Amino acid sequence: TxxxxxxxxxxxxxxxxxxxxxGHLKIQNGETIIFNDSDNxxxxxxxxxxxxxDSGAVLTHLDTVPITSxxxxxxxxxxxxGSTINLPSATSIETTSNGSIYLYYGSTxxxxxxTNITVGDQxxxxxxxxxxxxxxxxxxxxxxxxxxxxxxxxxxxKNSFIDLTLNNxxxxxxxxxxxxxxxxxxxxxxxxxxxxxxxxxxGGNSYGTGGGAYGGNGGNGGSYSxxxxxxxxxxxxxxxxxxxxxxxxxAGGAGGGLLRLNVSGTLTNNGSILSSGVNGSxxxxAGGAGGGxxxxxxxxxxxxxxxxxxxxxxNGVILTYSSVWSASGGGGGRxxxxxxxxxxxxxxxxxxxxxxxxxxxxxxxxxxEGFSPTLENLVVSEPFQPCSYNNYFNFSxxxxxxxxxxxxxxxxxxxxxxxxxxxxxxxxxxxTEVYNSNQTTSSNTLVPHIFGDTHFGKTxxxxxxxxxxxxxxxxxxxxxxxxxxxxxxxxxxxxxYTPLDPIKGTIISFLASPGVGYTYxxxxxxxxxxxxxxxxxxxxxxxxxxxxxxxxxxxxDVSLEITDSDGHTCRSxxxxxxxxxxxxxxxxxxx
Numbered sequence: 001t002x003x004x005x006x007x008x009x010x011x012x013x014x015x016x017x018x019x020x021x022x023g024h025l026k027i028q029n030g031e032t033i034i035f036n037d038s039d040n041x042x043x044x045x046x047x048x049x050x051x052x053x054d055s056g057a058v059l060t061h062l063d064t065v066p067i068t069s070x071x072x073x074x075x076x077x078x079x080x081x082g083s084t085i086n087l088p089s090a091t092s093i094e095t096t097s098n099g100s101i102y103l104y105y106g107s108t109x110x111x112x113x114x115t116n117i118t119v120g121d122q123x124x125x126x127x128x129x130x131x132x133x134x135x136x137x138x139x140x141x142x143x144x145x146x147x148x149x150x151x152x153x154x155x156x157x158k159n160s161f162i163d164l165t166l167n168n169x170x171x172x173x174x175x176x177x178x179x180x181x182x183x184x185x186x187x188x189x190x191x192x193x194x195x196x197x198x199x200x201x202x203g204g205n206s207y208g209t210g211g212g213a214y215g216g217n218g219g220n221g222g223s224y225s226x227x228x229x230x231x232x233x234x235x236x237x238x239x240x241x242x243x244x245x246x247x248x249x250x251a252g253g254a255g256g257g258l259l260r261l262n263v264s265g266t267l268t269n270n271g272s273i274l275s276s277g278v279n280g281s282x283x284x285x286a287g288g289a290g291g292g293x294x295x296x297x298x299x300x301x302x303x304x305x306x307x308x309x310x311x312x313x314x315n316g317v318i319l320t321y322s323s324v325w326s327a328s329g330g331g332g333g334r335x336x337x338x339x340x341x342x343x344x345x346x347x348x349x350x351x352x353x354x355x356x357x358x359x360x361x362x363x364x365x366x367x368x369e370g371f372s373p374t375l376e377n378l379v380v381s382e383p384f385q386p387c388s389y390n391n392y393f394n395f396s397x398x399x400x401x402x403x404x405x406x407x408x409x410x411x412x413x414x415x416x417x418x419x420x421x422x423x424x425x426x427x428x429x430x431x432t433e434v435y436n437s438n439q440t441t442s443s444n445t446l447v448p449h450i451f452g453d454t455h456f457g458k459t460x461x462x463x464x465x466x467x468x469x470x471x472x473x474x475x476x477x478x479x480x481x482x483x484x485x486x487x488x489x490x491x492x493x494x495x496x497y498t499p500l501d502p503i504k505g506t507i508i509s510f511l512a513s514p515g516v517g518y519t520y521x522x523x524x525x526x527x528x529x530x531x532x533x534x535x536x537x538x539x540x541x542x543x544x545x546x547x548x549x550x551x552x553x554x555x556x557d558v559s560l561e562i563t564d565s566d567g568h569t570c571r572s573x574x575x576x577x578x579x580x581x582x583x584x585x586x587x588x589x590x591x
Contacts, residue, residue, distance in 0.1 A: 029056035050075030055082030068092060072099035081106030092116040095123035105152055105159045108132035115139045119147035126150050128160035137165040143175035150178050151257055154239060155185045156194035161258035168265040173304055175271040179257030181278035183239025183291045186252030193252045195241025197227030199286040209244030211316055211330040212255050212277060212289040215365025216355050219316065219328030221286060226328055226362065233366040233405060236334035240277050240289030243314060243330050253278035253314035256291020256333050267297040269349060270304035277314035277330040277356060284325055287314030287356035290333025290365050300339040300347050307349035311335050311365060316358025329356025332365025338473055340372045367406040372473055374400045375464055378480035386490045387570030391451040395424060399445055399466055419443050420469040426462045434460055457487045491515055491562040493572035503580045504553050511546050517565030520545050525556045553581040
C-alpha cells in the first residue's frame, strides 16, 4: 500500500497499524499516519514486515497503550532523510531474521532513551550519529550471528558515522559492525575522489592512478601519486580517502567509514569490526584507504581466534598488459583501542591495518593499543621531624602507562598519556577506612596526609588506583607497604619567662610546658660564672623544669629540649633575650 502525496497533506487515523505477512506500507512526502491501538491489540510490541517513509512523511503512535518495543520482521523499516516516526514509550529495537532497519541521515525516531538493540541473523541495522535518535549510555547492543550494524554511505562530507556510548556490546561469531567503503568516495569517470588525501588520477584520460590515504600513504601509481597520511593515531576521527580512477569508466575504491565505540562495561567481539577501503574496479581503479576505528572498553574480550578488527586499504587494479596503467593500493586506516584487558589473554582476535596491493602497495596504517597503566614503587614516608608535624606521611608512586603503537607494521612501546586522577584509601587492621581521597583529579604522584590524634600507635595498610589523562584507562587497585603511625604525640617544647624586659642584674624565671615523665635540658647561651652563681645550674645549662638564670648584658639565644618517657626528644626554636645595661653614673661632690 502506498499513501501518495496528491498535493494535499493528508492525515490518516487508525486504531491499529500492524504490517505483517510480507505486507508493505509506503508513506510519501507530506502524508501523516496516526494510530493509537486503544484495544492493546499489539500488546506493547509493534512488529512491522515492511515500512518506508519518504522525506516529510510522519508516523505517530498516540501512546494510549504504550508500545515499548519495535520489531522489524522479514522486510525493512526505512526512514529517509526528513521523515519521522513517533513512538513515545519505545525503549527497545530489534531486527529479526531477514528484517532490517535503515535510518538515513536526517531522519528522526522519537522514543524514550533506547536501552536495548538486537540485530538478528541475516538482518541489518543502519544508524548514524547525526540522526535524531536517543540511544542511552546504559544501552546494551547484541549483534547476532549474521547480523550487520552499519552507517550510511558518504561522499565528500561526514554526514554518516557511528559514535556510541554504551554499557555492553556483544558481537557473536559471524556478526559484524561493518562500515567498509562508507567513507570518502573514490574517483569516477566524471570526478576525482574525495577526502583529505585522495589518490591521484581521474577518469577520462588517466591511467596509473594512486591509492587513497589515511593512516598509511596510498601507493603511487604508474603515473599518479598516492595520498599522504593524515589524522591522529591516538584518536581516529575521520574517514579513509578515496582512490584515484583511470580510463574507460572505472571507479576508484571508497575509503572506510568511521566507528567510535565507548563501552563502559564489556565489549565482546567474536565476529568482526570492519572499516576497510574498497578495491578499485575495471581498468585502473585504485584502492580506497582504510577508515577510522576508535574503541574504549572497560573490558575487551573475545575467544574466537578468527574474529578481527580491521581497517585495511583496498586493492588497486593491476593490468597484466601495461604496468604503467596499473593502479595502486590504498593506505591502511587508523585503529585506537583503550582497554583494561590484556591482549592475548582476554582477547585473541587479530587487529589489522594492512595497505592494499597494486602497482605499488599502500602503506600499512596505525594501531594504537592503550592497556591499563601500572603503579610501581609505592612508598610511604615521614618527610618531616615528628616534632614539627605529628602523624604526617607522604604517599608516593610511579605511574607507568603501557601503550603500543604500530606504524607500518613496526611496533613501538610509547608513553603517551600521563596520570589524570588517583584514588587512595587507607585502612586499619579491622579493614575500616581511615582515609579516603575519593577519585581526585591530579597528576601528582606524591600525596601528603596528616592522621588525627585518634590514629596514634596503629598499623595501617593502603591501596591505590589511577586513571590516564583521557579518563579511559585505569590501573588495578595496587597495595602499598604497611606502615605504623607514631605511638603518641611528640612533646611540644615551649616556655615563657619573666620579666619580659630584663636589665642587668635581674634574675629571670623560666616556665616550661609541663608533661608527665618529661626531662628538660635548657641552653642559655651563657658560659661564665658570676656573683649569684648559686642560682644557676651548670652556668649555661639547666635540667630543671622551671629554672632561674642571670645574664650579663647582650643578646642570648635560649632554647629548651624536652624528652618524653619513650625517649622522643624535641627542641624548641631559639628565643632571643636582650639584657639592657644600667646607665653609667659617678658620684659628684656637692658644690
